[in-house]
Structure formats: structure tokens, C-alpha cells
Amino acid sequence: MGHTGEKQSAAESLRKTRTFGKVRCHNPSCMGRITPAPGAQRVRCPTCGMEYRLIWVNETLPRIRGPVWETNRKIAQQAWARRQAAAKEVK
Amino acid sequence: MALNRKIAYIDLSTNTVETRPIPLEIRKKFLGGRGLDAYLLYNHAPAGCDPLGPENVLIISAGILTATCASASARTHIMAKSPLTGLLGSTNMGGFFAPELAWAGFHHLVIKGKAAGPVYLFIHNGEIEIRDAAHLWGKTTTDTQWAIRSELDDEEVKSCVIGPAGENLVRFANVMTGIKNAGGRTGMGCVMGSKNLKAVAVRGTLDIRLAHPAQALDFNKKFIDQITSAKVNQIQGKLGTPFIWGATNCWGGLRTNNFQYNQLEDADDIEPERLDEIATETMGPHHMAACFGCQVHCRAQYKIPAGPYAGKYDEGPEYTSLGAFGAEAGCRSAVTVLTGNHLVDQYGMDNLETGSLIAWAMELFEKGILTARETDGLDLRFGNDEALLEMVHRICARQGWLGDTLADGGIPAAEKIGNNAFDYLIQVKGMNNLHSDERATPALALNVATSSRGSDHLRSRPAIDLYHLPEEVLRKIYGTPVPYDGPLSSDHTSYTGKPWMVFWQENCYMAVDCLGICKYHTVFLGATLPNFEDWPRVIELNTGLKLSPTDIWQIAERGNMLERLFNLREGLTRDDPKKGDTLNHRYFDEPCLRGAPDVIGLSIDRDRFNAMIDEFYEIKGLDKNGLPEPRTLERLGLAQEPSHQL
Numbered sequence: 001m002g003h004t005g006e007k008q009s010a011a012e013s014l015r016k017t018r019t020f021g022k023v024r025c026h027n028p029s030c031m032g033r034i035t036p037a038p039g040a041q042r043v044r045c046p047t048c049g050m051e052y053r054l055i056w057v058n059e060t061l062p063r064i065r066g067p068v069w070e071t072n073r074k075i076a077q078q079a080w081a082r083r084q085a086a087a088k089e090v091k
Numbered sequence: 092m093a094l095n096r097k098i099a100y101i102d103l104s105t106n107t108v109e110t111r112p113i114p115l116e117i118r119k120k121f122l123g124g125r126g127l128d129a130y131l132l133y134n135h136a137p138a139g140c141d142p143l144g145p146e147n148v149l150i151i152s153a154g155i156l157t158a159t160c161a162s163a164s165a166r167t168h169i170m171a172k173s174p175l176t177g178l179l180g181s182t183n184m185g186g187f188f189a190p191e192l193a194w195a196g197f198h199h200l201v202i203k204g205k206a207a208g209p210v211y212l213f214i215h216n217g218e219i220e221i222r223d224a225a226h227l228w229g230k231t232t233t234d235t236q237w238a239i240r241s242e243l244d245d246e247e248v249k250s251c252v253i254g255p256a257g258e259n260l261v262r263f264a265n266v267m268t269g270i271k272n273a274g275g276r277t278g279m280g281c282v283m284g285s286k287n288l289k290a291v292a293v294r295g296t297l298d299i300r301l302a303h304p305a306q307a308l309d310f311n312k313k314f315i316d317q318i319t320s321a322k323v324n325q326i327q328g329k330l331g332t333p334f335i336w337g338a339t340n341c342w343g344g345l346r347t348n349n350f351q352y353n354q355l356e357d358a359d360d361i362e363p364e365r366l367d368e369i370a371t372e373t374m375g376p377h378h379m380a381a382c383f384g385c386q387v388h389c390r391a392q393y394k395i396p397a398g399p400y401a402g403k404y405d406e407g408p409e410y411t412s413l414g415a416f417g418a419e420a421g422c423r424s425a426v427t428v429l430t431g432n433h434l435v436d437q438y439g440m441d442n443l444e445t446g447s448l449i450a451w452a453m454e455l456f457e458k459g460i461l462t463a464r465e466t467d468g469l470d471l472r473f474g475n476d477e478a479l480l481e482m483v484h485r486i487c488a489r490q491g492w493l494g495d496t497l498a499d500g501g502i503p504a505a506e507k508i509g510n511n512a513f514d515y516l517i518q519v520k521g522m523n524n525l526h527s528d529e530r531a532t533p534a535l536a537l538n539v540a541t542s543s544r545g546s547d548h549l550r551s552r553p554a555i556d557l558y559h560l561p562e563e564v565l566r567k568i569y570g571t572p573v574p575y576d577g578p579l580s581s582d583h584t585s586y587t588g589k590p591w592m593v594f595w596q597e598n599c600y601m602a603v604d605c606l607g608i609c610k611y612h613t614v615f616l617g618a619t620l621p622n623f624e625d626w627p628r629v630i631e632l633n634t635g636l637k638l639s640p641t642d643i644w645q646i647a648e649r650g651n652m653l654e655r656l657f658n659l660r661e662g663l664t665r666d667d668p669k670k671g672d673t674l675n676h677r678y679f680d681e682p683c684l685r686g687a688p689d690v691i692g693l694s695i696d697r698d699r700f701n702a703m704i705d706e707f708y709e710i711k712g713l714d715k716n717g718l719p720e721p722r723t724l725e726r727l728g729l730a731q732e733p734s735h736q737l
Contacts, residue, residue, distance in 0.1 A: 010567040010571055018322065024558075024559075026338060027689055028344075028689065029583070031559035061325065066340070072687075073356065078688070079691040079692070080691050
């Protein structure tokens with residue numbers, strides 16, 4: 001039972017998994033942990049290549065402000081082209 | 092005791108008031124708030140009643156923890172048969188109204204009949220007055236609240252009110268309290284308007300005796316630590332719900348141009364940080380406010396920085412206003428978003444429904460289904476900010492052919508417009524979807540399709556499905572308080588195990604709405620926030636009621652089933668495109684074109700979606716048609732409903 005001192009609830013026990021100074025890639029199939037340099041304004045996901053603009057809520061809490069539109073538009077267009085090519089092959 | 096708050100039955104046709112205590116056995120079955128509202132609605136609204144007729148009942152309530160030491164116990168719940176959907180009407184708002192109602196001696200108001208002319212209720216320390224409101228009719232929501240305070244000579248009076256939209260019977264008119272706390276969904280303001288009820292004002296100074304006050308206070312410190320240490324709430328406290336909009340737009344999960352796209356590109360001017368800059372410039376650095384008893388402070392205060400409404404004060408905008416006056420309409424201006432947000436707040440109109448319907452009309456206009464004749468010359472194209480805001484005025488006032496048509500809601504409007512307008516209406520059960528795009532997320536698609544009040548994210552959305560949490564973490568969350576050893580998947584594109592996650596969240600959110608606390612204090616956006624295992628102690632210390640996590644689970648399941656019974660009685664069938672557990676064809680037929688690379692090209696697979704519905708029904712104890720099995724009703728103690736015990 002939570003908060004009784006006897007046993008932690010699931011929610012309480014999950015708190016130890018928190019990280020600091022990292023963001024998670026917003027590509028939902030990636031969600032990789034990215035560690036930007038302190039105070040960095042941009043970061044690229046080393047796993048999937050998405051690029052983000054950053055803002056720092058505090059010194060240990062960076063946040064993704066938004067995509068770098070040009071980079072991610074290009075990645076999206078390439079992904080769409082790949083999908084269409086794959087669909088043609090199936091036909 | 093906290094449990095001695097009463098129910099008041101108010102008949103506006105006969106000017107009569109009756110009050111009754113809430114028996115403990117009823118509390119143990121439904122707790123309070125939304126759960127008990129569902130019981131009252133099912134028992135008091137006649138089957139098939141006209142939502143705008145005097146026989147419809149409007150229920151306004153506080154949760155069982157409201158005004159106790161439990162943090163964020165500020166939520167007001169409102170329920171009636173919906174004039175927008177013809178099914179369950181249900182909405183929930185923060186602010187300060189519900190605690191004041193509890194201090195005034197009541198937890199539930201059941202309002203029946205129709206007043207001969209405009210009235211408002213004044214409830215104070217056990218007394219209920221029905222007062223003339225002719226002088227308030229026509230006033231905006233904020234002006235109404237200040238006029239009531241002035242009349243009663245008490246600035247501490249809290250009111251929930253309707254604006255001009257409710258008076259004009261706009262089918263998605265909302266109920267407002269404070270500047271921006273909105274009971275926005277399903278047209279509860281329209282029901283108030285149909286009863287000539289302009290406002291409910293409350294003022295209370297009655298003590299609420301807690302069962303174990305010292306321990307309750309001490310316990311709440313731990314609870315607050317759990318809530319405020321969550322990263323998601325730390326960011327909420329800086330940026331409010333726009334942070335969710337920003338993240339969602341980032342990966343491509345946002346309804347854009349009426350669901351034609353799933354991302355608003357180059358939206359820098361309406362990103363949450365930009366809105367935060369405007370709030371800081373216009374209100375100073377400490378511009379985040381909170382509801383009663385909440386430490387998260389997710390509500391920004393701002394003044395509109397430019398344009399015809401420059402200098403006007405408001406609060407928010409929330410995610411939904413960014414959707415309504417941003418992405419859905421293809422608009423990228425912060426001034427437009429802040430102005431649209433201000434207008435709907437003052438008019439008392441659901442921002443989500445308003446923005447969605449205008450975006451729908453924009454697509455119809457661009458496709459030639461609507462022409463300049465129907466729009467009275469308005470160039471209703473995506474990205475036309477002026478046309479967007481003009482339509483907000485027109486809908487509220489029912490001005491012009493299109494303004495009047497859209498004010499009746501999507502399905503009646505589609506029937507009036509004709510051609511294939513309905514095909515482009517992104518709705519479930521007659522209510523427009525949240526401005527999120529669920530084509531890449533089957534679990535979220537199942538959630539909006541099966542939500543009891545029509546398409547909605549606050550009824551059963553497993554939002555943490557997007558966090559890619561390891562399966563063992565998912566099992567920790569979704570395996571309690573009821574054991575679950577079926578499949579679970581960390582993959583948001585998977586269809587596996589999602590029905591259980593939606594079922595779990597459905598019960599979690601119902602429990603929260605019965606307790607009267609905010610969803611940002613449970614497993615909605617953060618996996619580490621309190622849920623079933625954490626609640627028994629807070630309930631016991633504050634109210635004296637001893638419940639186990641599984642007791643709370645079963646109460647929530649019971650409340651959800653009662654809502655389903657109400658919907659079935661009022662015409663819900665599984666596959667009805669207007670009243671069923673279904674989705675617009677675009678979910679299945681048109682893939683995502685923008686966003687993160689793994690989202691591109693995704694859509695919902697129709698067969699696998701139907702299989703999820705089958706599984707969801709089975710988990711809930713429903714048959715293939717979505718009707719409850721007799722043994723399910725027996726198990727939940729609902730076989731004898733309506734039982735008319737209250």
C-alpha cells in the first residue's frame with residue numbers, strides 16, 4: 001500500500017527511474033534518451049536523426065521546444081518516399 | 092464529517108427545493124462526483140427525454156474529497172443528457188466552485204424543470220434561493236460573475252455561469268467558473284440555458300470535519316511531493332498544457348486542417364515557450380495560477396498583446412485552444428490563438444467543438460461543398476485568421492446561415508449542408524475529437540471511439556503508451572489493483588494489449604472524477620503519479636471511509652457501466668456512425684503525411700481495430716454488440732437499476 005511505510009506503491013517505486021539532464025526523442029518509435037550538452041540550444045537524436053530546438057526549464061531539466069523544421073521535413077519526405085516505394089513493390 | 096454533505100433537488104418549474112442526506116451505502120457504491128452523478132442521471136432523466144426539455148436533469152457536483160486536505164480536490168462535475176449528442180452529457184472543470192459548494196453544505200445539486208424567466212441559484216450555508224436573473228441575461232461569463240458578487244456584496248462568492256452562447260442554445264455552450272475554468276464538453280451550458288438558469292452562485296463557511304485531520308495533513312505532504320516531483324508537472328507549472336501541444340506537434344500527432352494533416356509545420360509563434368514569453372511580457376514572471384489546493388500551477392495568465400482585443404485579460408490558453416485556433420484552422424498566430432481563447436471564454440462556448448466545426452467548414456469551403464453564399468461572403472479558407480474569429484462571433488450569436496447551422500452541432504449541420512459533408516466531420520457519438528491525431532496510435536484510437544461522452548481523451552486515454560515504457564513498468568502500472576497477465580506492448584503502433592490499457596485508464600479516470608481531484612495528479616501524463624494503491628489512505632484519513640484499491644476499482648467500473656447503460660438506453664449501438672463506438676473513415680483510409688519518420692504512412696487497420704473493440708467489450712463484460720452481459724450487471728450490483736434510492 002502506498003504511503004504507509006509498509007510497501008511502496010507501483011507509482012512510488014517508479015520514481016527511482018527518473019533521469020536528469022536528458023530529453024527523450026519525440027519520434028515515438030525511437031524515444032531514445034538524448035543527453036544534450038549543458039545549455040545547448042539544439043540537439044540531434046543519435047539513433048533516428050531527428051533534430052530538435054531545446055529550452056532549459058532549469059539546469060537539470062532540458063525540454064524539446066520543437067523540431068528543426070527543415071531537417072525534419074526532409075526526413076519526413078524521405079520516409080514518405082520510402083513508404084511509397086515499398087508499397088509499389090508489394091503491388 | 093466530510094461525508095455529511097447533502098443532495099439538493101431543485102425544481103425550477105415549481106420553485107421547490109428538497110434536500111436529502113447521501114446514505115453511506117450509496118457512497119460505498121458510487122463515492123461522489125461523476126460516479127454518483129451517473130447514478131442520479133440514470134435514475135432521474137426519463138428515457139428518451141428531450142435534452143432541452145424541462146424533464147432533463149442537470150446535476151452539478153463535488154467529489155468525495157472536495158474541500159478536504161487532499162490536494163487538488165477542486166473539480167466540479169456536471170452531467171445531463173447532452174443536447175449535442177443525445178447521449179451522456181458530462182463535463183468536468185477546475186477552479187474554486189466545488190469546494191465552495193461543499194462548504195455551503197452540498198455535494199450534489201439535481202436541477203429539474205424550467206424557470207418561467209431567467210433565474211440564478213444562490214446557495215449559502217445550507218440555504219438555497221432561486222433569484223431573478225433578468226438583469227444578468229446577455230452578460231458575458233466574467234461580467235455575470237462580477238455582477239453576482241456585486242449584488243450579493245461578497246467577493247468570495249463562486250459561481251458557475253453561462254454566457255450568451257448558452258442563452259442562445261448553442262448546442263456546445265459550456266459552463267464557466269472564474270475566467271477560464273470551463274465545463275466545456277457536451278453542451279451543459281446549453282442545458283442551463285434551456286432551463287433559463289443563468290448561474291449557480293455559492294458561498295459557504297460551514298466546517299468540514301475530517302476523520303483524522305493531523306494525519307491527513309501530514310499524509311498530504313507526501314502526496315504533494317509525489318505530485319510536484321514529477322517532471323511532467325514541473326513543466327506544466329511553467330508552460331501549462333500547451334507543453335503537451337508542443338510535444339504532440341513535434342512528432343506529428345496533432346489534428347491539422349481538419350485532420351487532413353497530423354502536424355502544423357513552422358508553428359514557432361504558437362509554441363508553448365512563445366506563449367510563455369507573451370504571458371511574461373504582459374503579466375510579469377509570476378503568471379502561473381492554480382485551482383483550489385493545487386501545487387502544479389498549470390494555468391497561465393496573460394493579456395492579448397495586439398489586435399482588436401489588445402490588453403484584454405484572460406487565462407490559458409490550454410492545449411485545446413491551441414488546437415482550435417491554431418492547427419485545426421491552419422493558423423499560426425499567437426494573437427489569433429489568444430483572442431479566440433478569450434472569445435470562447437467570454438461567450439461560454441466549448442473551444443474544442445467551436446474550432447473543430449469551423450475547421451470542418453473550412454475544408455467544406457475549400458472543397459466547394461460550402462460556398463460564399465452559405466458563408467455570407469466570408470472567405471473561409473484554412474489560415475484565414477480573421478475568418479476564423481469572425482465565425483466564433485457568428486456561431487455564438489447564431490448569426491447568418493452558417494453561424495446558425497454550426498451552432499446546432501456537427502451532425503445536424505451535416506444533415507442540413509448535405510452532399511457528403513458528414514464524411515469530413517471528425518466526430519464520435521456526435522462530438523468532435525480532441526485536436527490530436529490518433530492514426531499512429533491504436534490505443535488512443537480505441538480510447539476516442541469508446542469514450543462514454545463522445546470522442547474524448549479524458550475518459551480512457553493511455554497517454555503513457557507514447558512513452559515507450561519497458562514492459563515490466565507497464566506491468567507494474569496496469570497489473571494493479573486487479574491482476575492482469577495478458578499481453579502488453581511498449582510499442583505505440585501495436586494493437587496488442589491496448590484494450591486492457593484503455594479499460595484500466597477508463598477506471599482510473601472515473602475514480603479520479605469520483606474523488607474530485609485533477610487528472611494531472613494521476614496516471615494520465617506521468618507514470619509515477621498516484622493511482623488506485625495510493626488513494627485508500629487519502630480517502631480514509633479525510634473521510635473515514637475504509638476502501639481497498641480493488642474496492643475503488645470496482646466503484647469506478649460500476650460508474651462506467653452506468654454511463655454505458657445510459658447511452659444504450661438513449662440509442663448507442665456499436666457500429667452507428669453517429670451514435671456508436673466508431674471512427675471517421677479517415678482514420679482507416681488516409682495515412683499520416685507529416686511528422687516523425689516512423690509516423691509517416693501510418694493509419695488504423697480496420698480489422699485489427701474491430702478486433703480491439705471485441706476484446707475491449709469482452710474485458711468490460713459486454714457482448715459482441717456492446718450490451719452488458721447479465722452476469723456483469725450482477726457482479727457490479729447494477730441488475731436492479733434504476734433503483735430510485737436517491
